[in-house]
Amino acid sequence: MHQAEQERADSELLGWMARCARGEQAALQSLYSALSPQLFGLLLRILQRRDLAEEALQETFVSVWQKASEYRTSRGRVSTWVFAIGRYRALDILRRERREVNLDPDELLAACDAAAVAMGDAQGAELPRSAAEYRRLRECLDALSGDQRSCLLLAYFRGRTQEEIAARLDAPLGTVKSWVRRALASLKRCLER
Secondary structure, eight states, rough: OOOOHHHHHHHHHHHHHHHHTTTTTHHHHHHHHHHHHHHHHHHHHHHHHHHHHHHHHHHHHHHHHHGGOOOOOOOOOHHHHHHHHHHHHHHHHHHHTTOOOOOOHHHHHHHHHHHHHTTTOOOOSSSSSHHHHHHHHHHHHSOOOHHHHHHHHHHHHHHOOOOHHHHTTTOOHHHHHHHHHHHHHHHHHHHHH
16 A cells, blocks of 8 residues: 555544444444554454454444543554454453463464465555565565564464463563563564664
8 A cells, every 4th residue: 555545544443433432333343444454454364263353353343432532642643553452352251261272483473474365465464564564574484483473473474472382382471571672672673674
């Protein structure tokens, strides 16, 4: 999506969010129509069950409706805010279900790569804004050690606690904490270059 198109789409989402804050249901329907396809894809990748993804999607937009007046542009784009709510809902559902997802971190990366290709620069996607940004992020993730990358992917995409990651990787908790801390620092340095 070109910058002018992105700005126009962001402006439209911002308008709908303001109207949601005033209680206009038609604005919520417009917001849902614009964001739900990509958000549902993300939720499905996280939860790996259609019924749970549908539940998370519904809970996300109920929350958006209830909290629309709390949205601030300083928090980022409307789509980013909505996707963050959705991601947290999905992680809450995962914790509630206490399901163990059997994807390993490399499979998670492959799923992200496939999603990036499928969505391209689609507005509202919880991916970097361009294919170039995604490639840069992927390069930085690939530069991490396997254990560091696994820790970040399990924490971010699967909402695993450091204790759960330690058990899954059969590593001491202190080691996992060090891997996460070092991975985040390395990722930040790499992305700032």
